[in-house]
Amino acid sequence: MIRSRLAALSLLPLPLLLTACGSDTVEMTDSTWLVSNIYTTPDEPSSISDLVISQPSLDFGHSSLTGFTGCVPFNGAAEFFHEGTQSSVTDADYVTLSSLDFDKLPEDCQGQELEVHNKLVDLLPGSFKISRTSPSEILLTSDVDDLDKPAIRLISWIAPTS
Numbered sequence: 001m002i003r004s005r006l007a008a009l010s011l012l013p014l015p016l017l018l019t020a021c022g023s024d025t026v027e028m029t030d031s032t033w034l035v036s037n038i039y040t041t042p043d044e045p046s047s048i049s050d051l052v053i054s055q056p057s058l059d060f061g062h063s064s065l066t067g068f069t070g071c072v073p074f075n076g077a078a079e080f081f082h083e084g085t086q087s088s089v090t091d092a093d094y095v096t097l098s099s100l101d102f103d104k105l106p107e108d109c110q111g112q113e114l115e116v117h118n119k120l121v122d123l124l125p126g127s128f129k130i131s132r133t134s135p136s137e138i139l140l141t142s143d144v145d146d147l148d149k150p151a152i153r154l155i156s157w158i159a160p161t162s
Helices: 002-010 014-019 111-123
Strands: 032-039 057-060 064-068 073-082 094-102 126-134 137-142 151-157
Touching: 032 111, 126 151
Parallel strands: none
Antiparallel strands: 032 057, 032 151, 057 064, 064 073, 073 094, 094 126, 126 137, 137 151
């Protein structure tokens, strides 16, 4: 079901997806978060190409994470913190993702989808600072000792109700 929903999303242009977002701040658990950029090194392009067939995404629960790498679905545990103390997802400024379980990679996953998949598999298990860069955009910055910290930019997409 996740793959079919995401495949349908991938056919829509990004500006149309963004129009589904309201002007109020979107709660982390009330939306599918589309991966728009993955920052790993300063000299490497970061945006997810329009040529990606299946848009990578994350869905946060109160203590869990599900998503799609562009190749396979995955799930895991999420622990939320605010100013160093365990908190609810609503108040969180920090998240630790663990116990991630990725489905088996299919042979037809290749090209940029495979590159994005590999980056997400490498980056997601870990801890991230949560920064709101706009009401419907989040930047997850990896908590590592590197000068140029890897990060994932997410854009909210709320599915229309029918």
